[in-house]
Amino acid sequence: MSEIQLQEKPLKLWNPNAAGCWALLVSPICSSYLLYKNAQKLNDRGAASKAKNWMIAGLAVWLLSVICSLAYPTNTAMVNGFFFWYLILWYFFFVRQQVANMRQRFGESYVRYTHFEWFKFVMIGLVVRVVLMGLSLWLSALWLSMRHTVL
Numbered sequence: 001m002s003e004i005q006l007q008e009k010p011l012k013l014w015n016p017n018a019a020g021c022w023a024l025l026v027s028p029i030c031s032s033y034l035l036y037k038n039a040q041k042l043n044d045r046g047a048a049s050k051a052k053n054w055m056i057a058g059l060a061v062w063l064l065s066v067i068c069s070l071a072y073p074t075n076t077a078m079v080n081g082f083f084f085w086y087l088i089l090w091y092f093f094f095v096r097q098q099v100a101n102m103r104q105r106f107g108e109s110y111v112r113y114t115h116f117e118w119f120k121f122v123m124i125g126l127v128v129r130v131v132l133m134g135l136s137l138w139l140s141a142l143w144l145s146m147r148h149t150v151l
Contacts, residue, residue, distance in 0.1 A: 010111045013038050016102055018118070020095035026125025027132070028090045029058035034121065035098050042105075047098065054094050061086040066136050070143045 014034040023031035036051035061082050069079045102110070113121075 011041050012111045012113060013041060013102070013106075014121075015112050016095055016098035020091050020099070022118075022122060022125065023087065023090070023095075026122060027058065027129055028087055029055050029062075030121070030125040030128055032058065032090070032094070035095070038098070038102075044101075047101070050094060054090055058086065058090070062132055062136075066139050069136075070140060 014037065016035055016038065019031040019034045032051045032054040036048055036055065039045075039047035039051055065079045065082045068075070068082070072078060
């Protein structure tokens with residue numbers, strides 16, 4: 001009698017190093033989502049939780065930047081500094097750890113997403129960035145109209 005061997009479908013994972021690099025264009029919020037999806041596939045609840053926390057932190061930094069740009073409209077260095085330091089901290093405290101975990105677990109041999117799938121991610125990430133910019137402008141307009149009516 002022949003044995004039927006069930007072959008598991010290999011996990012397809014996002015390259016964390018590439019996700020970290022693309023964050024410069026699309027934002028660490030979107031790239032953290034990819035690392036969250038990796039952690040889910042690997043059943044790594046700790047990494048999934050960290051990725052969610054970094055996404056939430058990214059939204060908080062964005063909101064803080066909007067608030068500071070409204071409160072201090074001439075101080076663009078402060079507003080840009082929030083995002084810059086968030087990006088640096090995110091990369092060195094989270095992305096590098098994910099890269100090291102992937103190398104330790106799989107080496108360089110794991111099934112990666114294709115260039116087309118990365119292209120889709122970048123396009124969606126750019127849309128997210130434009131939406132955040134639109135929300136920033138809308139919040140600014142709302143703030144200025146409220147401020148103008150009070151004065």
